[in-house]
Amino acid sequence: MPTPTYYAATAPRLGFPALSGSTDEVEVAVLGGGFAGLAAACGLQERGIASVAVLEAHTIGHGASGRNGGFVFGGFSRDATDLARDLGLPQAREFYACSRDAVALIRSRIERHAIDCEREEGGALLLNWFRHSARAERQLHRQARWLREHFGVAWDEIDAAQVRQWLDTDRYGGALLERDAFHFHPLKYALGLARVIEQAGGRVHEHSAVTALDRSPGGFVLRTAEGATLRAAQVVVAGGAYLEMLPPLTGARLPIATYVIATEPLPAQLQPIHTTAALYDNRFAFDYYRALQDRRLLWGGRISIHEREPAHIAQLLRADMLKVFPQLAAVRIEHAWGGLMSYARHKMPQIGRLAPGLWFAQAFGGHGVAPTTAAGEWLAEAISGRTDLPAALHRYGLTPVFGQAGLLAAQASYSWAELRDALKERLPG
Ligand SMILES: Cc1cc2nc3c(=O)[nH]c(=O)nc-3n(C[C@H](O)[C@H](O)[C@H](O)COP(=O)(O)OP(=O)(O)OC[C@H]3O[C@@H](n4cnc5c(N)ncnc54)[C@H](O)[C@@H]3O)c2cc1C
DSSP: OOOOOHHHHHSOOOOOOOOOOSOEEEEEEEEOOSHHHHHHHHHHHHTTOOOEEEEOSSSTTTTGGGTSOOEEOSSOSSOHHHHHHHHOHHHHHHHHHHHHHHHHHHHHHHHHTTOOSOOEESOEEEEOSOTTOHHHHHHHHHHHHHIIIIIOOOEEEEOHHHHHHHBSOSSOOOEEEESSOEEOOHHHHHHHHHHHHHHTTOEEESSOOEEEEEEETTEEEEEETTSOEEEEEEEEEOOGGGOOSOHHHHTTOEEEEEEEEEEOOOOGGGOOBOSSSEEEESSTTOOEEEEOTTSOEEEEEEEESOOOOHHHHHHHHHHHHHHHOGGGTTOOEEEEEEEEEEEOTTSSOEEEEEETTEEEEEOOTTOOHHHHHHHHHHHHHHHTTSSOOOGGGGGSOOOOOOHHHHHHHHHHHHHHHHHHHHHHHHSOO
16 A cells, blocks of 8 residues: 555645754744644734744644544544533533634634635534444434533434435434534645744744753753754643653653545545535444545544554455445545544543643544644633633643553453444344
């Protein structure tokens, strides 16, 4: 299996220069050119702090942000009901609303800055995989009612007949449609934000892996692998699952892999999706997929502690895709890749301050496009001295994950959840 990610193959190459020299100084340096780092930098500039520099070890969007499913929707990796249990309803409602505000902010940044990122409005459709289970249908109904009653969020209930008009498969039962959601080309969006940051007077440096972060009078000195240095009054660390320094951060999140493939462009008679919604199902390790503007099908799924080779990913995900759309058996898989998500044990983002002037945002899990944007806003408010970080964030701290043992425990719990789903599929009820 050849090929870089579909996104890298279809995004423009902007090429931001590596950091060089040792005399430069900025107000805020951001480590990591993913959505969390870029959103923090944009948020700061929108609050009048133009002097920011984003340092990215590889290229902008190299991590999860430039290789994800492209779903932009409200909520967090942690369930809304768990959030309410943790925080109490009023605070949970407020917190959840921030993720929905972030969806709106992404839309408005795309429009304001004319970022060409193939945005497709149409919502996100949560499909019932357990089509023979009346209990699973009732559960979807309860989920919609709960969100409406407690969070004031309207998800439409869609019956199985409508689902079959939208998708050429009888794999599913009914579904819930979150209308206020969209999907896009995440790498084009990340590159668009990087361009905006530069145009607003900030700096973006690729191939600039930060290897040391030292205190200095008035702030910090960041040192890159190539020996360049940058002084900054404050620093935001947003290295996601790819961060390899700062043990208080790396020791509090697990790097977890998930995978994506893209087919060749499909002839009209084979196109199985007749909706612009992004699609996923209600299993623990769900499929997530969508039709791309160039008529390909982008298909993602599985979570694992293992990084896999593209050929193996293509084989696994093709089999998953054929369970839903067997009519695509002859279709070529042209791209296959994996990406790492960072997960805290509590499945919520970890956002805070390690020391005065040293901020962090990580552990957005598999539901991070909107939450990273919310994090950028919270950090920009706090760093610019306007509002403290939301109190709810303190509930979700840097809980240790216990390294390799934690990874093995995570894999065991994933396998158990997958087994439960497989049983649920077979048992009536
Ligand atoms: C395959 C996949 C599919 C997903 N699908 C979706 C989806 O459809 N919708 C959704 O909401 N979420 C999805 N997610 C999750 C979402 O992509 C992430 O939660 C989010 O992008 C995390 O952003 P981030 O900025 O924290 O991390 P990243 O995007 O991983 O960015 C971190 C960056 O920091 C850089 N870095 C690390 N260390 C250093 C260093 N020392 N110096 C300089 N730079 C450094 C890395 O190179 C990397 O580019 C998916 C994730 C994956 C992997």
